[in-house]
Amino acid sequence: MIVIMKAASSDSDIAHVMKILENQGLSGHLSRGVERTVIGVLGGVTPNGAPGSLGGLNPTLGETLEALPNVESVIRVSKPYKLASREFHPENTIVEVSAACVEGGVVRIGGKEVVMMAGPCTVESEKQLMTTAEAVRKQGAVILRGGAFKPSTSPYGFRGLGEEGLKLLAKARDEFGMAIITEVMTPTDVAMVSEYADILQIGTRNMQNYMLLDEVGRSNRPAVLKRGMSSTFEEWLLAAEYILSQGNRNVILCERGIRTFEKTTRNTMDISAFPLTKILSHLPIISDPSQGTGRRDLVGPMSLASVAAGADALLIEVHPNPDEALKDGAQSLTIEQFSTLMPQLHAVANAVGRTLITG
Template identity: 50%
Template sequence: MIIVMKQGAKKENIELVIDLVAKNKLKPVPLYGTERTVIAVIGDERILNKDTVEAMDDVDKVMEVLKPYKLAAREYHPENTIIIVGEDGNAADRVKIGGKEIVVMAGPCAVENKEQIISIAKEVKKAGAKILRGGAFKPRSAPYDFQGLGEQGLKYLAAAREETGLEIVTEVVDPRDVALVEKYADILQVGTRNMQNYSLLKELGKAKKPVLLKRGMWATYKEWLLAAEYIISSGNPNVILCERGIRTFETHTRNTLDLAAVPALKELTHLPIVVDPSHGTGRRSLVSAMCKAAIAAGCDGLIIESHTHPEKSVSDAEQTVSTEVLKQMMKEFKKVAEAVGRKI
């Protein structure tokens, strides 16, 4: 259930509605907009009488939400959510995801050493990226593969931010590490294998930083949005969805990049959506084309694996583009963005 208050509703009347919901042992989640307040009701809303709520002062209307995800639904929040990244400087100058500008996040799959991540950060910034990606904790399919540098890698990422001014996105794997990663990162990433790690999602709901939620390689849109709902309902509304490809019968590509997810999710949710063509294809030769297609489809950002020397990358070398190639790609991306009324 969603309770829409009238424009200019009095604070005391809004609080009376919230109190009524709480007294019925339901969870009220108010969204205070610039013009009106909307209150989502979480729980078995059948115990709350719709007519009683509609009769209360300053209540405009009550809408029933049939979708199992409430807070992530566009019915709850008709306008697109814009996520502001970073803590330094004025809000007007900070990176925004979900607006007219398409934000590019670029960097290596894994942080290897301090010199490597700083040199790559400088190059991806020259290319036009606004956010540096890089893994400090690496969940790998094989236990013998490189697992990341851990906190030392986070410190290297922080050094790269200090050197370049780029914001940082990096993955958190364990619920016990959320506070540690949040100390260094500007966006906390949930990888495909952890999309339904509910303990992790709930812990991220307590974080103050935005969360980049990658789609599980097996997940439907509904399952993906329900994972987002776990984070939002736990207290963190700043969720960015990331389409990174799904498993299909095709073996030529690492995954099948589902670009239909972009316009489909735009209908279903107010949350911004970025696309990861690096993991979505697993082939560097396909990354540029799929980035352009994602822009045309309406994505709010791109996350691209890039390295000064891709052949030397300790992981995912075959899907990593060089920073020199990235610079050329960005010129082409700008043309596509302009064609669809966006900028990059």
């Protein structure tokens, strides 16, 4: 940490900072420039950067120092996340999920292959789910998405079929050999959802639901962590760190659009998240262009853009009859549109040296 003093700082201001550092078991290294005095803070992090080593260090120390009289600003030198950081874990993490439909029975997310996860926004009925699963499987999807527990902005909206929906998903898995991804919304549901799901999904509104993150961290299920709708990269990776630090290393990030001033699209997809999180982190990152745009007519182009920019998988909403969907019909592709998109995705994946795995 580096503390930058204001031009007007006195010796006693500086001594005050040094005293606070000392109280925290740290020491300060003073460097006086023509215009500014700068204090380098030593101690508090061990060489291996293990989280445990932060034990004695108050994580809001920086803010406390910044509020002192005649402190101009405080600069953090180390990243606040370790387990999620590429710097301390240079190799890509590859998350493996069982799926009978692929050769070898295992789908790898985060490697050379690009993976298609598709299905309805919400599980509505056995017929709707089975029709969709069969169709998307036929086109090459290997993971089936479908919500049984659904966040709804309005209390009067449809909130999903609950465990009944999970059972339908399990049935689809048995029938089509696809792995299942579905959302879990509260800590007490983690165990139950894990009985049916191959991948747990944590939604954008729950990215900082810390008790949920803790519980998912204690489970042994791969987890997709969606970016909070106004979360910075640092906050997102710190949320991943919650799960990782509980022992679950199978975390997959998911860009699903951020909230901006622009309202023509539901969200603004931050496509730079794909190359950028690859620089900052070793975790796989996937794309949700359905939520990311909220508009069916943009899902195709944004899927192609995601793969071109480095996304490891796509999570796409497909509905056999979107006009009758109970939820988010506006952003669901028809089966026909999905079938048109797949060959385009193969072509773009190949153009950037990857392969779209289809089982």
